[in-house]
Amino acid sequence: MSETxxxxxxxxxxxxxxxxxxxxxxxxxxxxxxxxxxxxxGWMWACLFALIVGGMLLALVGVAAFAVKNATGGESDSSFxxxxxxxxxxxxxxxxxxxxxxxxxxYGADDNVKAxxxxxxxxxxxxxxxxxxxxxxxxxxxxxxKKIIASVESVGASGAYYISSACDQIYANPASVVGSIGxxxxxxxxxxxxxxxxxxxxxxxxxxxxxxGDPSRDLTPAEQAYFQGLVDNMxxxxxHDVAIGRxxxxxxxxxxxxxxxxxxxxxxxLGLIDRQGGFRVAxxxxxxxxxxxxxxxxxxxGKEKHGIFAALSGDSDDLFPNPSKLLDHSxxxxxxxx
Numbered sequence: 001m002s003e004t005x006x007x008x009x010x011x012x013x014x015x016x017x018x019x020x021x022x023x024x025x026x027x028x029x030x031x032x033x034x035x036x037x038x039x040x041x042g043w044m045w046a047c048l049f050a051l052i053v054g055g056m057l058l059a060l061v062g063v064a065a066f067a068v069k070n071a072t073g074g075e076s077d078s079s080f081x082x083x084x085x086x087x088x089x090x091x092x093x094x095x096x097x098x099x100x101x102x103x104x105x106x107y108g109a110d111d112n113v114k115a116x117x118x119x120x121x122x123x124x125x126x127x128x129x130x131x132x133x134x135x136x137x138x139x140x141x142x143x144x145x146k147k148i149i150a151s152v153e154s155v156g157a158s159g160a161y162y163i164s165s166a167c168d169q170i171y172a173n174p175a176s177v178v179g180s181i182g183x184x185x186x187x188x189x190x191x192x193x194x195x196x197x198x199x200x201x202x203x204x205x206x207x208x209x210x211x212x213g214d215p216s217r218d219l220t221p222a223e224q225a226y227f228q229g230l231v232d233n234m235x236x237x238x239x240h241d242v243a244i245g246r247x248x249x250x251x252x253x254x255x256x257x258x259x260x261x262x263x264x265x266x267x268x269x270l271g272l273i274d275r276q277g278g279f280r281v282a283x284x285x286x287x288x289x290x291x292x293x294x295x296x297x298x299x300x301x302g303k304e305k306h307g308i309f310a311a312l313s314g315d316s317d318d319l320f321p322n323p324s325k326l327l328d329h330s331x332x333x334x335x336x337x338x
Contacts (some may be wrong), residue, residue: 012132070102084297085287086116088131094125094159095322097132102135103301104148104319108140109321113299115147116140117282118167123337124158127183130335134241137166151282152176152273157261159335161272164239165245169274171282172264178272182243183234185227187332191216232238234333246271261337 086107088100107113118137124130141148142299150156150164152172164170164178172178194216196202201216212223219227239257248271256270267273275281286299287296 015300042176045225061081074283083110083114083290083292084112084299085283085290085292086110086113086299088116088118088301090118090120090122090160090163092122094122094129094133094163096126097129100133100201101136104136104140107299108144108146114144114292114296115149115286116150117279117286118148118150118163119149119153119155119279120160120164121153122157122160122292123155124160124162124335125337127159127333130162131237131241133163134166134245137163138245141166142170145183147286149282151279152178153279155337158182163337165242167245170272171275171277171279171285172267172273173267173278174263174276176264176330177265177337178267179256179261180259180334181238181253181257183231183238184336184338185231185332187213187215189215189218191218230333236333 008268079297086102086103090100091137104116107116140146147292148167150167150170152160152164152170152174154176156164156170156172156176156178161178161180170178199286201214203211203214205211209223209226212219212226233303235257239253242257243253246253252271262270262272264273264276275285283296283298287293
């Protein structure tokens with residue numbers, strides 16, 4: 001007996017493309033059940049591009065403004081027309097006098113600034129730079145009739161003490177370090193290194209002392225005496241200027257001019273400072289002495305920030321050192337505590 005099969009559904013129609021494209025383009029089909037994607041307007045793409053470019057420009061302007069603010073310190077150094085006290089920081093090794101000299105003149109000429117405090121934390125530095133700031137302090141005091149006070153934080157030694165001695169008064173903490181009146185002359189002798197590398201220095205000169213201090217060889221006795229004479233002369237200038245600044249005599253300063261340092265507690269009875277106390281003590285005493293009542297208004301120079309913007313906009317020598325500086329091996333003279 002044969003079995004009968006149930007009726008089967010008809011097969012689906014074959015999958016065919018329908019030409020729904022524009023007239024003249026029969027090969028642009030739209031498959032059954034799908035609509036062609038809408039075409040985007042050119043104006044929309046132009047607006048989107050303009051928004052992206054505008055956003056990038058705004059971001060660049062913001063970054064540039066932030067960089068400029070950081071490079072200049074982002075703070076005002078104006079006295080705002082009120083009686084103020086200016087504070088100038090003397091920190092680190094003193095290698096250049098120009099910046100501090102300009103700040104001294106600026107605040108010295110400002111009638112709203114009644115006094116200047118040099119906030120010092122430095123072991124000294126270059127002999128000429130320290131001496132130049134010393135004379136600028138004296139000039140501002142005399143020409144602008146401006147009171148200048150030195151407030152030593154941790155260290156006010158050698159060239160930094162040289163500068164301090166030009167001020168009306170010197171304040172230092174009991175544990176601060178001051179003094180170190182003396183001179184150093186130094187350079188690096190690499191003669192043995194040249195011998196090891198089998199290099200030979202060739203120099204043609206005229207004058208017995210023209211090549212004195214040549215770092216490729218040792219000093220001759222005549223050169224030793226020559227340089228000692230220079231150091232002695234600078235030492236005498238140091239002692240003389242400190243005596244003038246401290247209103248005393250060279251005979252009283254010389255016993256203290258051994259290159260050694262003293263704590264603030266030791267320095268007071270020696271006459272090297274005027275009072276023990278930190279910056280706050282110096283500030284309030286100074287304010288009272290110039291007739292400022294209550295909390296004085298402080299003005300400070302804008303702090304320099306060394307970011308990428310400052311590097312890119314500054315002196316190219318900061319990015320690409322001048323090769324000629326490699327030849328600078330001259331002996332240096334320092335009022336420096338080491």
